[in-house]
Amino acid sequence: MNQSFDIAVVGATGTVGETIVQILEERSFPVTNLHLLASSESAGHSVPFRGKNVRVREVDDFDFSKVQLVFFAAGPAVTLSFVAKASAAGCAVIDLSGALPAAQAPQVVPEANAHVLAGLKKPLQISSPSPSATALAVALAPLRGLLDIQRVNVTACLAVSAQGREAVSELARQTTALLNLHPLETSFFDRQMAFNLLAQVGKPDAQGHVPLEKRLVGELREVLGMPALKVSVTCIQAPVFFGDSFSVSVQLAGPVDLDAVNVALEAAEGIELVEAGDYPTAVGDAVGQDVVYVGRVRHAVDDTSELNFWMTSDNVRKGAALNAVQLAELLIKDLL
Amino acid sequence: MNQSFDIAVVGATGTVGETIVQILEERSFPVTNLHLLASSESAGHSVPFRGKNVRVREVDDFDFSKVQLVFFAAGPAVTLSFVAKASAAGCAVIDLSGALPAAQAPQVVPEANAHVLAGLKKPLQISSPSPSATALAVALAPLRGLLDIQRVNVTACLAVSAQGREAVSELARQTTALLNLHPLETSFFDRQMAFNLLAQVGKPDAQGHVPLEKRLVGELREVLGMPALKVSVTCIQAPVFFGDSFSVSVQLAGPVDLDAVNVALEAAEGIELVEAGDYPTAVGDAVGQDVVYVGRVRHAVDDTSELNFWMTSDNVRKGAALNAVQLAELLIKDLL
Numbered sequence: 001m002n003q004s005f006d007i008a009v010v011g012a013t014g015t016v017g018e019t020i021v022q023i024l025e026e027r028s029f030p031v032t033n034l035h036l037l038a039s040s041e042s043a044g045h046s047v048p049f050r051g052k053n054v055r056v057r058e059v060d061d062f063d064f065s066k067v068q069l070v071f072f073a074a075g076p077a078v079t080l081s082f083v084a085k086a087s088a089a090g091c092a093v094i095d096l097s098g099a100l101p102a103a104q105a106p107q108v109v110p111e112a113n114a115h116v117l118a119g120l121k122k123p124l125q126i127s128s129p130s131p132s133a134t135a136l137a138v139a140l141a142p143l144r145g146l147l148d149i150q151r152v153n154v155t156a157c158l159a160v161s162a163q164g165r166e167a168v169s170e171l172a173r174q175t176t177a178l179l180n181l182h183p184l185e186t187s188f189f190d191r192q193m194a195f196n197l198l199a200q201v202g203k204p205d206a207q208g209h210v211p212l213e214k215r216l217v218g219e220l221r222e223v224l225g226m227p228a229l230k231v232s233v234t235c236i237q238a239p240v241f242f243g244d245s246f247s248v249s250v251q252l253a254g255p256v257d258l259d260a261v262n263v264a265l266e267a268a269e270g271i272e273l274v275e276a277g278d279y280p281t282a283v284g285d286a287v288g289q290d291v292v293y294v295g296r297v298r299h300a301v302d303d304t305s306e307l308n309f310w311m312t313s314d315n316v317r318k319g320a321a322l323n324a325v326q327l328a329e330l331l332i333k334d335l336l
Numbered sequence: 337m338n339q340s341f342d343i344a345v346v347g348a349t350g351t352v353g354e355t356i357v358q359i360l361e362e363r364s365f366p367v368t369n370l371h372l373l374a375s376s377e378s379a380g381h382s383v384p385f386r387g388k389n390v391r392v393r394e395v396d397d398f399d400f401s402k403v404q405l406v407f408f409a410a411g412p413a414v415t416l417s418f419v420a421k422a423s424a425a426g427c428a429v430i431d432l433s434g435a436l437p438a439a440q441a442p443q444v445v446p447e448a449n450a451h452v453l454a455g456l457k458k459p460l461q462i463s464s465p466s467p468s469a470t471a472l473a474v475a476l477a478p479l480r481g482l483l484d485i486q487r488v489n490v491t492a493c494l495a496v497s498a499q500g501r502e503a504v505s506e507l508a509r510q511t512t513a514l515l516n517l518h519p520l521e522t523s524f525f526d527r528q529m530a531f532n533l534l535a536q537v538g539k540p541d542a543q544g545h546v547p548l549e550k551r552l553v554g555e556l557r558e559v560l561g562m563p564a565l566k567v568s569v570t571c572i573q574a575p576v577f578f579g580d581s582f583s584v585s586v587q588l589a590g591p592v593d594l595d596a597v598n599v600a601l602e603a604a605e606g607i608e609l610v611e612a613g614d615y616p617t618a619v620g621d622a623v624g625q626d627v628v629y630v631g632r633v634r635h636a637v638d639d640t641s642e643l644n645f646w647m648t649s650d651n652v653r654k655g656a657a658l659n660a661v662q663l664a665e666l667l668i669k670d671l672l
Contacts, residue, residue: 151587153489153568153585155491155570155583157493157533157572171531172515175511175515176515179508179511179512179515191617191620192617192619192620195507195575195576195577195619196576196617196618196619196620197493197574197576197581197617197618198615198617199581199583199615199616199617199631199632199646200615200632204612204613204632204634207634207635208612208613208632208633208634208635209634209637213637214637217637217638230636230638230639230642231636231637232489232585232636232637232639232642232644233636233637234491234583234585234632234644234646236493236581236583236646238533238574238575239531239574239575239576240531240532240533240575241531245533245535245572247491247535247570247572247583249489249568249570251487276540276544277540277544279534279535279536280535281527281528281532281533281534281535282532282533283528283531283532284527284528284532295535296535296536296540296544296570297544298540298543298544298545299543299544300566300567300568300569301545301549301550301553301567301568301569302553302566303566303568306566306568308568308570310535310570310572
C-alpha cells in the first residue's frame with residue numbers, strides 16, 4: 001500500500017491534537033499534506049512534524065475537500081460545528097470529542113471491536129471513546145469470550161492532564177505553594193487538588209452522575225458489544241499529572257480460573273501484563289507508552305467468582321491520540 | 337461518674353499514640369495519672385498533656401499494675417510482647433495493632449457494635465480495627481437494617497500518614513525534588529509516590545492479597561456482624577498526607593430508596609452527610625474531624641439495586657485514636 005493521504009487535525013494545539021501529530025510521525029503514517037487547524041485564538045502557532053514547524057490555521061476558513069481524513073481533537077462544540085462540512089466535502093472523520101451519536105459515528109477501539117469498521121458506509125464517521133473507556137475496553141476485550149461477565153465495578157483515578165494544560169499548571173502551582181507554606185489559590189479546580197483527591201470530575205445531574213461517568217458506561221457497553229453489561233463507575237480526580245489508574249472488579253457467573261485470565265491477558269493486543277507480586281503505576285509504566293498495563297490480577301478475598309485487577313494507561317496516548325491514529329490506520333487499509 | 341483512672345499509652349511517640357493523648361485531653365477523659373510508654377529508642381522524649389510535658393518511659397520496665405487501662409498504639413510485635421503482662425496485672429487493654437485474635441479481643445466500633453462490650457469478661461481486651469475498617473463500619477452500620485446488602489466493593493485511597501512519619505516526609509521530599517527537577521530518591525517507598533498512585537500497600541501473599549486488605553475484610557464482617565458479607569477491596573496508596581478516601585459500591589437484593597438511605601445516614605452517629613451535588617475531600621473536610629464524611633450518594637448508572645457513595649475520614653483520628661478513646665469511654669462507663 002503505497003498510497004499517501006492529506007490529513008487535517010482540528011484542535012492541533014491541544015494536548016491530544018499535538019500528540020496525534022507526534023504519533024502520525026512516530027508510526028510513519030502515509031501523510032502527503034498535514035493541515036493543522038484550531039480556533040482563531042490558537043491559529044498562528046506552529047507544531048513540529050517531520051522536522052518542520054507546521055503552522056496552525058483557523059478551522060473556520062478551511063476547505064475540507066483538500067483532505068481525505070480529519071481528526072476532531074477539540075471539544076464537542078467544535079466537532080458539531082464542522083463535522084457536517086467535513087463529511088459533505090467527502091472526507092472521513094475520526095472524532096475524539098464524544099459529540100456524535102453512536103448511530104452516526106460508532107465508538108471503536110481496534111483491540112475490541114475493529115469489526116465494526118467493515119460495516120461502515122460513507123461518509124465515514126468514527127468515534128474514538130473517552131480515555132477511560134478506551135483503556136478499559138482494551139483490558140476487558142480479551143476476557144469477554146473467556147468469562148461470563150455479570151458486572152464491572154470501576155474506580156477510575158484520572159490524571160489532571162485530561163482537563164488540559166490549565167489543570168496541569170494549577171496542580172503544580174498549588175503543590176509548590178503548599179510546600180512553601182504559601183496560601184493556596186484555586187482557579188481551575190474549585191478546591192485544593194494538591195495532596196488531595198476530588199470525588200467528582202464535572203457537574204453531576206439530578207441522579208448524581210457526571211457526564212464523564214455516563215459516557216464511560218455507554219461507550220464501554222458499545223465497544224465491548226455488551227449492551228446489557230452492568231457497569232458501576234466512579235471517576236475521581238487524582239493529584240497526578242499524566243496517566244490514568246483504574247481499580248477494577250469484575251463479577252462473574254461462577255469461579256474464575258486466574259491462569260486462563262493471565263494467559264488471555266498475556267496474549268492480548270495492546271496489553272502489558274505485569275508479573276504477580278508487582279504492579280504498574282501511571283508515572284512509572286504507562287506514561288509515554290502505547291499499551292495498557294495490567295497487574296494485581298487476583299480473586300476477591302474469599303470470593304473466586306470475583307476478579308480484581310489494577311490497570312494504568314497513558315490517557316493522552318492510548319486513551320486518545322494513539323487510538324485515533326490506530327483507527328486511521330485501519331481506515332486507510334480497507335476503506336479509503 | 338466522678339471516678340478517675342490511671343492510664344498508659346504504649347507507642348506514645350507515634351502519630352496515633354500522640355493523638356490518643358491529645359484526644360484524652362480534648363474530651364476531658366477522667367485521667368488521674370497518664371503513663372506514656374515507648375521502645376528504648378523513643379524513651380526520654382516528652383509529649384504535651386494538659387499543659388505539661390509528660391516524659392515518655394521505656395515500656396519494658398513498666399509495672400502495669402499502676403494503671404487500670406492501657407492503649408497499645410505501637411506495632412503488633414509490641415502488643416504481643418506486653419499484652420499478657422498487662423492483663424495479668426489486671427488492667428483493661430485496648431489494642432490498635434490488630435495483633436490479637438477476635439476470640440480474645442473483639443474488634444469494636446462504637447457506632448456499629450458497641451453491644452459486644454456488654455458480653456466481655458475480664459481481663460478486658462478490645463481491638464480497635466484498622467482505620468479503613470473503622471470508617472467503613474461507621475458508614476455502613478446505619479444501612480444494615482435498612483438494606484439487604486449482598487456485597488460491598490471498596491477502593492480505599494490511603495494517606496501516607498498511615499505508614500508513619502517517614503512516609504510523610506518522603507512524599508514531601510519526593511514532591512519537592514520533582515518540582516525542582518532534581519533526581520528522585522526513594523527510600524521508604526519502593527518507587528515514585530509523588531504525583532503517582534501505588535496499587536499495593538504491603539507485601540501480597542500467593543493469592544495477591546496484602547495483609548491490610550485481608551484484615552479489612554475480616555474486621556468489617558466482624559464489626560458489622562455480617563460474617564458472610566462479600567467484600568471486594570483494593571487498598572491503594574495516594575499522594576495525600578492525611579485523610580483516607582473511599583469509593584464504595586454496595587450491591588443490594590433489590591432497588592434501593594435513596595431518600596431512605598440519606599435519612600438513615602443523616603440521622604446516624606459519627607457521620608456528616610454532604611449535600612447532593614457536592615462531595616467531601618480528605619484535606620478539605622475529614623482531616624482533624626471526628627466524623628466520617630459521606631457524599632455522592634447515588635444509584636449506579638442504570639442500576640437502582642446498586643448504591644454508590646464516596647467517603648473520607650481522618651485515618652489517625654476517627655480511624656484509630658478517636659475510636660480507641662471512644663471505646664475507653666464506654667469501658668469506664670460500664671465495665672471498670
